[in-house]
Amino acid sequence: MVKITVAYYLGIDGGGSKTTCAIGDEFTTLASATSGPSNITRVGEAPARESIQNAIREACAAIEVPPQTIKRTCIGAAGAAREGVAAAVRRFTAEITSGEIEVVGDMAIAMEAAFGTGPGVIVIAGTGSIAYGREALGATARAGGWGFAISDEGSAHWIGRQAIAMLLRAADETSAIQTSLLATPLFRELQAVWTVNSLDQLARAANANTDFAALFPAVLAASDGGDDVALGVLEKAAAELAQLAAIVIRSLFSKEKSLAAPEIPMAMAGGVFRHAQEVRERFSQHIRRGYPRVVLHGEIVEPVFGALQLARRSK
Numbered sequence: 001m002v003k004i005t006v007a008y009y010l011g012i013d014g015g016g017s018k019t020t021c022a023i024g025d026e027f028t029t030l031a032s033a034t035s036g037p038s039n040i041t042r043v044g045e046a047p048a049r050e051s052i053q054n055a056i057r058e059a060c061a062a063i064e065v066p067p068q069t070i071k072r073t074c075i076g077a078a079g080a081a082r083e084g085v086a087a088a089v090r091r092f093t094a095e096i097t098s099g100e101i102e103v104v105g106d107m108a109i110a111m112e113a114a115f116g117t118g119p120g121v122i123v124i125a126g127t128g129s130i131a132y133g134r135e136a137l138g139a140t141a142r143a144g145g146w147g148f149a150i151s152d153e154g155s156a157h158w159i160g161r162q163a164i165a166m167l168l169r170a171a172d173e174t175s176a177i178q179t180s181l182l183a184t185p186l187f188r189e190l191q192a193v194w195t196v197n198s199l200d201q202l203a204r205a206a207n208a209n210t211d212f213a214a215l216f217p218a219v220l221a222a223s224d225g226g227d228d229v230a231l232g233v234l235e236k237a238a239a240e241l242a243q244l245a246a247i248v249i250r251s252l253f254s255k256e257k258s259l260a261a262p263e264i265p266m267a268m269a270g271g272v273f274r275h276a277q278e279v280r281e282r283f284s285q286h287i288r289r290g291y292p293r294v295v296l297h298g299e300i301v302e303p304v305f306g307a308l309q310l311a312r313r314s315k
Helices: 045-062 083-094 106-115 156-174 178-182 185-194 199-208 212-224 228-253 271-275 277-290 303-313
Strands: 009-014 019-024 029-035 072-077 100-105 120-125 129-134 140-143 264-269 294-301
Touching (some): 009 045, 019 045, 019 303, 100 106, 100 303, 106 264, 106 303, 120 271, 140 228, 156 185, 156 212, 156 228, 156 271, 178 185, 212 228, 212 271, 228 264, 264 277, 271 277, 277 294
Parallel strands (some): 072 100
Antiparallel strands (some): 009 019, 019 029
16 A cells, blocks of 8 residues: 655744744645744744744644644744844744745735735735735835834834824823823723823833834724724824835836736735724725725735745745
8 A cells, every 4th residue: 555645834924913823735724823923023032932833833733743744834924034033933943843944024925825926915914014016027016014113104013102192192282181081991991001090101101112012902992982092093004004005006006017907906914904994994995095996805814824825835
């Protein structure tokens, strides 16, 4: 009897809030697992290593396959263009797996999940943000994604930071009595995350803390409660993300280009789009109004499946 050997592949989406690993054979996704964040720039090497390896172990354990038998792994990671980041992610993975390991940008796996090898624009809004596109002949363009300190417009980090800034600006512009602002849904939700009791304490916490993405659920909850400042932040986030998308559209699909597509596929990825209906709807409105040739996919893309597909493709 001939023994049939099954080849297994891993796809990993290493994000700033979580790490997702999917394992599959040539045709089927067999299991997936989620662990903590693995963006080295945000959390450091030790936590990133733990998250990546935990996700791999859990996904492999789900189908009782040793990690050492994996044929090929593809990892999508923010900052992968920096050799230090790519090398570290590759090293963490190689410590517990065998086979070939490829590290690519997070936008590359999201593009693969949304469009395969075809043209389109992907807008990612998770802990960070970026817009990335490819036209029919293979030319690419990007906008944003330069890091949380100077960019990542419309991301969870940006939303958390902007919410605090707009709340404090409201206090400046209206000369509002602090007690009235402390009673707003936004302050109450922020207070639950950072345990602050005044605007001064909120400002001090903000200036000493870089994890603004942790405030994203609080801003969402406040917007659901009708808080005007929170709603304004989400509306502005949608506009910022639409602006990033517009830069890529103009770069790749302008009417002046002789091979401009009659329709421009676009997709969304990331927790901001997944969880914030206000952002999705406002973003869609901006895109439809400015770029009628865009066909915006309603389903939120899962980049990890793009990573798995890339792992299978390069056999």
